[in-house]
Amino acid sequence: MNNLQIFAASSAGAGGSGYFIIMIVLMFVVMYFTMIRPGKKQQNQRQEMLKGMKKGDDVVTIGGMHAKIDSIDDAAGTVVLDADGIFLTFNRSAIRTVTAAKAEVTPDETADATTASTETTVDKEAAVDDATKSAEDGSDKHDDSNPDDSDQK
Secondary structure (H helix, E strand, O other), rough: OOHHHHHHHHHHHHHHHHHHHHHHHHHHHHHHHHHHHHHHHHHHHHHHHOOOOOOOOOOOOOOHHHHHHEEOOOOOOOEEEOOOOEEEEEEEHEEEEEEOOOOOOOOOHHHHHHHHHHHHHHHHHHHHHHHHHHHHHHOOOOOOOOOOOOOOO
C-alpha cells in the first residue's frame, strides 16, 4: 500500500516538473532577447565606431574631455589627442564618442554666404535708420520759448 502511494505522488510530481523546465527555458529566452542581445549589439556598434576613427575627428573621452585626433597607433591601441595645443595619449577604450570632422567649406560658398548676410543686414539697418529719423523729426518740434513746458523743473 505504501509503495502505491509513493508511486502516485512521484508520477504527479513528474508532470509538474515538465512545466517547470519549460518555464525556466522560456525565462532564459526572454532574458537573451531583453538583456544579452542588445548588449552585444551596442558592443559591436562601439567597436565599429572605434575602428572608424581617423585623424582630425572630434572625440569625447570617458572623462568628458573634448579634443581632435592627432594620430592613431593601431599596434599599441592608443590615440594621441590634440586638446587646444596639448597633446595627450589615451587608450582606444578611453574614447566615448567620435564625431566625424566637419566638411571643408569652399571659398566661393563662404563669399556667397557673407555677401547675402551683408545685404540683408544693410537693408535692415536702412529700414531702422528711416524709422528712427522720422521719429526724431516728430520729437524735434519743441518750442523752447513756452514757460509751461513739462520738461522744465
